[in-house]
Amino acid sequence: MYDIPFTDTELICKYLYEHGLPIEPFLSGARTPEGFTPEQVRHFRDDVQMKYAGPRAIYEEDIPIEPGCDLTVRRVVRYLTTQKHKHEYIEFVYLLQGTCREYVGDTEYVMKPGDLFLLAPGTIHRTSSDDDDSLLFYIMLRKSTFENAFLSLLSHDDALSVFFSEIVFKGDVNRSFFFRTGENPVLQQIVYDMYDRSRYDEEIYRRRSKLLFELMCLEIVQHHLTDFRAKNTRSRAFDIISVLRYINENLTEVTVESASSHFGYSRVHMERLIKASTGRTFSDFILHIKMRHAKGLLANPNLSIHEVAENSGFGDDSSFYRAFRKIYGITPSGFRNTLNINN
Numbered sequence: 001m002y003d004i005p006f007t008d009t010e011l012i013c014k015y016l017y018e019h020g021l022p023i024e025p026f027l028s029g030a031r032t033p034e035g036f037t038p039e040q041v042r043h044f045r046d047d048v049q050m051k052y053a054g055p056r057a058i059y060e061e062d063i064p065i066e067p068g069c070d071l072t073v074r075r076v077v078r079y080l081t082t083q084k085h086k087h088e089y090i091e092f093v094y095l096l097q098g099t100c101r102e103y104v105g106d107t108e109y110v111m112k113p114g115d116l117f118l119l120a121p122g123t124i125h126r127t128s129s130d131d132d133d134s135l136l137f138y139i140m141l142r143k144s145t146f147e148n149a150f151l152s153l154l155s156h157d158d159a160l161s162v163f164f165s166e167i168v169f170k171g172d173v174n175r176s177f178f179f180r181t182g183e184n185p186v187l188q189q190i191v192y193d194m195y196d197r198s199r200y201d202e203e204i205y206r207r208r209s210k211l212l213f214e215l216m217c218l219e220i221v222q223h224h225l226t227d228f229r230a231k232n233t234r235s236r237a238f239d240i241i242s243v244l245r246y247i248n249e250n251l252t253e254v255t256v257e258s259a260s261s262h263f264g265y266s267r268v269h270m271e272r273l274i275k276a277s278t279g280r281t282f283s284d285f286i287l288h289i290k291m292r293h294a295k296g297l298l299a300n301p302n303l304s305i306h307e308v309a310e311n312s313g314f315g316d317d318s319s320f321y322r323a324f325r326k327i328y329g330i331t332p333s334g335f336r337n338t339l340n341i342n343n
Contacts, residue, residue, distance in 0.1 A: 002097060002135055002192060006078070008040040009047040013079035017130055023048070023080075048080065059087035064140045070210045071141035073191075073198040076100070081128040086121075090146045090168065091138055092216075093117040093127070094191050098134030102127055104176045111136075114184060116220070118177040120168045125176075137195055139213065143169065149210075150217045158293045159248040160225075160241075163278060166288070181224045190216045240277045243270075247286065251293060252313035256282045291327045294320070298336045305332050 006014070012033050016023055025031040027045055036044075064087075065072045076082075084103075093102060095111045102109045102117055103126045109117075119125060121143070129136050141149075146168070154161040167175055181187055194212045197205045226241050246262060247254050259282075260270040274282045294312040297303055303311070309320035309332075324332045 001133070004075070004135060007047075008036075008043040009080075010078045012036060012040065012044040013048075013077060014132075017079040048077070059085065059089070061087075061089045061142055063087075065089060065142060069206055070145040071139060071198075071213055073195045073209065074138045074140070075195060076127055076129050076134075076136040076138060078129050078131065078134055081130075082126045084124050084126045086124045087140070088121050089140055089142060090121060091117075091119045091123075091140050093119065093125075094137050094139065094187075096135040096137065096188055096191060098129075098131040098136075100127060100129040100131065100134050100136050109178070112180075114181040114187070116179040116181055116224075118168075118179070120175040120177075123176055137191055139191070139194065139216075141213065145210070145213070149214045150221075153217055153221045157245070157248050158251065158289045158296075159244040162285070162289050162292050163240075163244055166280075167278065179220060179224050180227050181220070184219070184223070187216065187219050190219065240273065243273065247289060251286075251290060252311065254286065254313075287323060288327065290314070291324060294324060294332065295328075295335065298332055299339055301336075301340075305336075308332065 012026070013023070015021075015033050015035070016026065026033055027048060029045070032041060033044075064074070093111075094116045095113055097113050100111050102111055104117070104119070105124055109115075111117075127136065147165070151161055151165055154164060167177075190212050194209050194216070197209045197212065243259060243263065246259060250258070256267055256270055259265075260267045263270070265273070271282050274280070274285055278285050280288070290312045294308055297308040297311055305320075306317055309317050312320065314320035314323070321331055324330075324335070328335060330338075
């Protein structure tokens with residue numbers, strides 16, 4: 001059990017919660033909570049004014065994340081219910097202990113210790129924490145940090161990489177991912193240490209926080225990837241992860257019929273599963289995975305364009321050229337030339 005003393009802000013928020021009082025009059029100065037010093041009240045108003053966003057507020061990356069920093073970790077104020085807001089950065093919401101409620105769009109989720117949300121940019125959400133023992137953390141990071149830390153761990157798996165990157169960066173509004181990690185002591189300590197280090201405004205602590213976040217991503221990918229669920233889809237998490245891994249292992253010959261047969265689904269159900277989980281048709285999703293695979297192969301100068309096409313599941317070079325140009329706006333040979341110039 002982690003023991004973090006209540007701040008002045010939390011003491012006043014708890015007082016308002018227990019007395020059933022709305023927070024707005026106390027923020028505006030129209031009312032003053034009884035039993036608190038003027039300094040405590042000032043701390044409360046200054047602190048909550050920054051956290052209690054207006055309805056549908058939009059936060060840009062540089063609002064919570066200081067220039068030169070990759071991420072920021074904040075502990076959610078106990079007994080404070082935030083208003084609906086969204087942001088342009090990526091956010092992990094992790095409950096270390098206690099209970100709380102996370103609202104994504106219009107849906108309420110009761111979180112348990114170890115529950116972790118990954119919120120894509122543009123996701124409308126709010127949080128309510130009314131538990132003395134609740135320790136809930138927001139891990140706010142730049143898109144580039146997410147790519148370098150999380151997506152890089154999936155580089156060996158083209159299907160999973162395309163799935164997460166496209167949904168996070170190009171997905172629908174209110175796209176979120178949920179991981180039920182349980183009381184994983186390694187993950188708990190990593191998150192707490194990230195929060196503890198992030199309170200110090202020194203470069204060495206910033207670097208340590210980034211390294212800890214990379215360890216957090218590694219722990220998730222290694223041990224909790226199959227615990228994941230995309231919250232605005234109807235598909236079961238384990239099903240889609242298994243399908244993605246099957247696709248990656250059979251990329252050159254996979255079809256909707258072969259995947260359906262392997263998992264015991266009808267073709268229609270498989271199409272719906274992929275569409276609901278990725279926002280793309282089965283054939284379009286496979287095409288994007290093949291293109292990502294081809295880009296990786298083109299970095300190898302020892303492979304001819306024909307070999308790249310063949311190893312990416314294309315029966316002839318012309319169809320490969322057309323598909324590659326359609327997706328990336330450049331021919332495979334042109335893309336390879338840009339790699340040579342950059343190197």
